[in-house]
Amino acid sequence: MKFVEERIEDLPDRCQLISVEPKQAGARLEEAKIIVSVGKGLRKKENVQVAFKLANLVKGAVGASRAVVDVRWLSHDHQVGLSGKTVKPRIYIAAGISGAVQHLAGMQTSEIVVAINKDRYAPIFKVADIGIVADAYWVLSELVNRLERENDENR
Ligand SMILES: Cc1cc2nc3c(=O)[nH]c(=O)nc-3n(C[C@H](O)[C@H](O)[C@H](O)COP(=O)(O)OP(=O)(O)OC[C@H]3O[C@@H](n4cnc5c(N)ncnc54)[C@H](O)[C@@H]3O)c2cc1C
Structure with missing residues (x-):
């Protein structure tokens, strides 16, 4: 994730810095070796940040289903399908994504598909090499915690 750096003292007097938005890493999607892709199963916009944390840790990129883009949790740059x-990519993690044909059209030639879905009958499992029936936010958070712990231990 890239942050725009602004020095408040450099702003003209009449300007006020209201917020600094993180740049969303959609541009690298086609080149990424690992994609952490999120669907409506992430349940709320704030939860999508865990995908950015994981993507940063594995030097990957964040993808999304159209349902996520439609509700503006992420920009169209991230949409796969x-x-x-x-x-x-080598590894495509589909977290909380149902696996509609229109989504599969954009990712089904990924080398390894890891699907995380609460519904064991979700169509995404038909194209998955590894299937995890669980809450998607919980699984992504666990992966982030474990990778952060490993990084700390190796420092
Ligand atoms: C012309 C056309 C073009 C389209 N193009 C695209 C496209 O490019 N890309 C695309 O993605 N779609 C596209 N779509 C839309 C597509 O048909 C689906 O509506 C969309 O992919 C659904 O997104 P989703 O799986 O995130 O959401 P949903 O269909 O709402 O599925 C959410 C999934 O999350 C699971 N879930 C719920 N809660 C949890 C939880 N706590 N933990 C884990 N899993 C959970 C559910 O079991 C479900 O499988 C297109 C449709 C049309 C008609």
């Missing part, structure tokens, strides 16, 4: 980007 028929009306989004076609990707072919």
